[in-house]
Amino acid sequence: MSYYLILSLKHYSTYEKLVFDKVSFADSILFQWIQNFLIAFLSIIILRVLLFVLNPEWGEFGSQFWYYIVFSFVVFYISINGYANAVKMSFFNDVNSENVNVFSELEIDDKPKQETINQKEFDLWKEKILQLIKVDKIYENPKLTLSDVSKCLETNPKTISNSINSGFDMNFNDFINHYRIEAVKEKLKEGAHKKSTLLGIAFDCGFNSKATFNRAFKKSTSFSPKGYLQNLS
Numbered sequence: 001m002s003y004y005l006i007l008s009l010k011h012y013s014t015y016e017k018l019v020f021d022k023v024s025f026a027d028s029i030l031f032q033w034i035q036n037f038l039i040a041f042l043s044i045i046i047l048r049v050l051l052f053v054l055n056p057e058w059g060e061f062g063s064q065f066w067y068y069i070v071f072s073f074v075v076f077y078i079s080i081n082g083y084a085n086a087v088k089m090s091f092f093n094d095v096n097s098e099n100v101n102v103f104s105e106l107e108i109d110d111k112p113k114q115e116t117i118n119q120k121e122f123d124l125w126k127e128k129i130l131q132l133i134k135v136d137k138i139y140e141n142p143k144l145t146l147s148d149v150s151k152c153l154e155t156n157p158k159t160i161s162n163s164i165n166s167g168f169d170m171n172f173n174d175f176i177n178h179y180r181i182e183a184v185k186e187k188l189k190e191g192a193h194k195k196s197t198l199l200g201i202a203f204d205c206g207f208n209s210k211a212t213f214n215r216a217f218k219k220s221t222s223f224s225p226k227g228y229l230q231n232l233s
Contacts, residue, residue, distance in 0.1 A: 005042045009035065017171075021161060024144040024176035027212040033081055040078050044071065125163040128153050139179045142208040146172050177216040180206045184217070184225075188232060198225045 012035050019026045047070060132138045132152055141148070150157045164175050183205040187193075192201050202213040202225075217225050 002042065002045050005038055005045070008038050009042075012038070020171040020173040021165075022146045022157070022172060024139070024173055024206070025142060025208050025212070026173040027215070028208060033084075036081060037078060040074055040081070044074050047071065047074070122163065122167065125153075125155075125159060126167045129160065129163060129167075133179050137183070139176050139183065140204070140206045142203075142206050144176060144206070174219075176206070177212075178220060181217055181220040184213075185221075185228075188229060193229060198229070 016030060019030060023029070051070075129149070132149065136152075138144060138149065138152065146157045146160055150160045153160065161172065164170060164172055168175055170178065180202075184201055187201050187205070196204075199210055199213070202210070207213040207216070214225060217223070217228070221228055223231065
């Protein structure tokens with residue numbers, strides 16, 4: 001079971017990296033609860049081993065009240081967490097069923113194509129990407145994916161991914177969210193918060209949830225949106 005859970009965590013880590021490299025709404029399909037569930041389940045195995053090692057009489061420790069209390073807390077956590085997220089995922093699937101299509105894009109290429117891009121081409125792709133960002137404001141699309149950008153530029157996703165990772169030192173998700181935050185900051189400077197809510201401004205700039213907006217904003221500015229607005233005032 002420990003071996004199985006370690007492999008599961010490894011696969012989840014691979015999925016997490018893939019999501020951040022290919023979509024701009026990674027938090028919406030990250031399924032953090034799966035990782036939490038696996039860690040909690042692994043803790044049951046670890047606790048059982050520890051209790052066995054610390055108690056020389058194998059037949060006795062299982063009848064102690066503290067043994068049941070410890071495992072009750074862990075099982076309770078797994079049960080509540082699983083139920084809460086089952087309800088949340090059901091709502092997510094009903095409201096945003098079209099997002100499921102993105103999973104077809106999250107495929108690991110076992111035999112990646114070898115391609116070389118010289119510095120001149122590299123700089124050209126960077127300029128084209130920035131053109132889409134600053135002029136076309138493609139980041140305002142809350143369901144933007146790496147494939148969408150590659151289609152706009154008539155190239156393959158690998159080229160765009162390499163250009164963003166190497167040229168801007170960010171994954172695709174962080175890159176798009178960076179410009180969404182910059183757009184939010186610009187709107188705040190223009191006084192948009194006097195006519196709309198912070199969340200409304202965030203949605204206009206491409207964010208699709210309050211939690212994602214708050215995390216991205218704090219990561220970019222070290223301030224919460226409200227804290228930044230107070231400092232701006």
